[in-house]
Amino acid sequence: LSLSLQAKMSRPVQAQRLEGIDKNVWVEFVKLAATYSTVNLGQGFPDFPPPDFLKEAFVRTLSGKSHMLHQYTRAFGHPPLVKILAQFYGKLLGRDLDPMTNVMVTVGAYQALFCCFQAFVDEGDEVIIIEPFFDCYETMVKMAGGTPVFVPLRPKAPKDGKLMSSADWQLDPDELASKFNARTKAIVLNSPNNPLGKVFSRGELELIADLCVKHDVLCISDEVYEWLVYDGKEHIRIASLRGMWDRTVIIGSAGKTFSATGWKVGWTVGPNRLLQHLRTVHQNSVYHCATLAQDAVAQGFQRELELYGKPDSYFIQLPKELQRKRDWLIQSLDAVGMKPIVPEGTYFLVADISKFKSDVPDVPDSDEPYDSRFAKWMVKNKGLAAIPLSAFYSEAHKNNYNHFIRFCFAKEEATLKAANDILQKWKQEKMNP
């Protein structure tokens, strides 16, 4: 007994770099949704299947002649996948890309982001992050020893009677410029943006690009929602602007592109002088991504290259379908007074809960943002799961944007209808208490 007591560890085990990043909103909200929700519009994934051609590609790969597809492939990307990605992005960017040096495959866009921060950020480096942001940017910068520097998109009131659009959330050019200094190593750009659905305009991208060039700063460009843009808007790749190819890493995701988030296939595209360092991180951490999934995604891109710009292309079909779902959800929310901010892209929609705020009892002296308490109350009492917008802000700014929640509308019609039923019933109860 005394030996086993002695054997018990008493030293602190946690590495210092994990300090302050051990609490994560997703763990909490995913669990709440699983426990209480009847309708889950929280976490960002489709509840409809990926397209048949992609599933069929996977089955072909799995059961095909080449049993070598069950083994390791090239560490930096399965050759058929990096080849087709080089071809596809070469076309989009109007430049010749070398599959072996200008493309690297990762375990989802998530690992691509991790590779970037580990490869480029040193102790003391600053990384500019535009708020609201996909939350892992902040923690990944910190884990690399860097300092995140936040700059918010500032909402402008829409014209009378009009719904707010994600385009009404804009950077203040002077404020953005003031964040760049000699310690700035990189800026993270996410267009189309999760959670707002903002699609940055050419003018906004040029503003960012000019500052990157002026201060010799890298751009980590998270473009996982590149195909999900609505109302005829164009997704502009910042790497195509003057002076930017050389300093930009583009990040993409088959999860978002082909509605298969569980496959966890992602990629980076950029100049070799940047990608060579991503390869070093990849080689020494993950090393390799599932061959079968990479092979099937390669076939998916082959199909899309052949159908590029044609009506049957999934990259045309999917946004068309999602735009319809977006408009449905807008209508549902607007009808009950939960003011939607019309997203120009992504499959997320942020709504203003000011009118519903009074439903949830206030807790004086709580430092938990109101929207977070609201979202928890809503899932427990109404069975509807969404994510508070404050989860996409830094600690310092969380309470400035605490009356919004984010819904995901990449859902079957039945799911969206069930959400509408909950909202309508809720409104009736409010009117006849």
Ligand code: PMP
């Ligand atoms: N970037 C953004 C902006 C995202 O929303 C997500 C997924 N929610 C990712 C990256 C991660 O993508 P993946 O699933 O391919 O790792």
